[in-house]
Amino acid sequence: MTGRVLILGGSGEARRLATALVAEGADVLSSLAGRVADPLLPPGEVRIGGFGGAAGLAAWLQSHPVQSMVDATHPFAATMTASALAAADLTGVPLLRLQRPGWFPQPGDDWRWVDSLAEAAVAVAGFGSVFLTTGRLGLAAFAGLTARCVVRSVDPPSPPLPERTTVVLARGPFTVTDELALMRQHGVDVVVTKDSGGDMTAAKLTAARELGLPVVLVRRPPVPPGVLTVATVEDALTWLRNR
Numbered sequence: 001m002t003g004r005v006l007i008l009g010g011s012g013e014a015r016r017l018a019t020a021l022v023a024e025g026a027d028v029l030s031s032l033a034g035r036v037a038d039p040l041l042p043p044g045e046v047r048i049g050g051f052g053g054a055a056g057l058a059a060w061l062q063s064h065p066v067q068s069m070v071d072a073t074h075p076f077a078a079t080m081t082a083s084a085l086a087a088a089d090l091t092g093v094p095l096l097r098l099q100r101p102g103w104f105p106q107p108g109d110d111w112r113w114v115d116s117l118a119e120a121a122v123a124v125a126g127f128g129s130v131f132l133t134t135g136r137l138g139l140a141a142f143a144g145l146t147a148r149c150v151v152r153s154v155d156p157p158s159p160p161l162p163e164r165t166t167v168v169l170a171r172g173p174f175t176v177t178d179e180l181a182l183m184r185q186h187g188v189d190v191v192v193t194k195d196s197g198g199d200m201t202a203a204k205l206t207a208a209r210e211l212g213l214p215v216v217l218v219r220r221p222p223v224p225p226g227v228l229t230v231a232t233v234e235d236a237l238t239w240l241r242n243r
């Protein structure tokens with residue numbers, strides 16, 4: 001592989017891709033948004049902070065040439081994904097989207113799909129103890145809840161929050177034992193999550209199934225049409241090696 005690879009990161013897949021490329025001796029630059037105070041840094045060079053929209057990323061690509069760009073941001077980072085596509089169109093830099101598959105229900109699951117965090121807040125009205133695992137940003141959608149809420153995030157969340165909130169600061173991966181203990185400790189009767197997919201945070205779904213709890217899942221934003229997309233780090237490596 002020749003030439004520099006830009007990885008738009010912030011996911012476990014992005015870190016794994018950077019790790020594999022650096023091990024092969026490739027020239028890798030990972031980009032992080034800078035949302036987390038103490039991020040897990042991938043090997044290789046890292047830059048932190050937004051580019052200033054699609055036009056900003058296009059200008060950046062013109063002044064920092066790369067051979068290819070892999071958008072390995074989280075499935076819900078739809079703004080960055082749209083900017084990457086627009087900037088690729090503007091500059092001609094080849095773009096690959098690396099996005100892990102969403103979760104699939106198993107027998108015994110009581111999953112309730114919604115299209116937004118606001119709809120998730122409506123779906124949990126009437127429950128007594130809500131486990132919110134949707135991350136620190138976007139919690140304002142739940143601020144009107146009167147139920148007890150357990151919020152888990154890497155960094156402390158900012159207001160507005162539900163009035164009866166307990167904050168649990170933790171970074172995954174979590175085990176099923178961890179999740180069962182947390183849900184039992186707080187008497188959780190419904191779990192709210194984004195359909196992030198992957199293994200790192202799937203244990204809450206297993207724990208909810210074991211406890212017979214409903215799970216409200218927020219559907220993913222669609223990948224914009226026209227973006228070549230792969231689901232695994234291995235497929236992203238193959239695409240890069242063949243370039």
Ligand code: NAP
Pocket residue numbers: 007008009010011031032033035048049050051052053054056057072073074076077078079080081083134135194
């Ligand atoms: P977003 O809504 O798509 O992005 C908002 C803005 O943040 C983008 O317009 C861009 O700013 C900047 N940005 C996002 N990802 C970036 C990256 N890798 N490098 C440089 N700038 C980036 O994304 P988000 O949902 O806020 O997520 C932010 C970061 O957290 C992403 O890297 C994502 O992978 C990670 N993350 C998100 C979630 C989630 O649930 N959304 C969960 C776990 C991790 P400019 O327009 O100025 O370029």
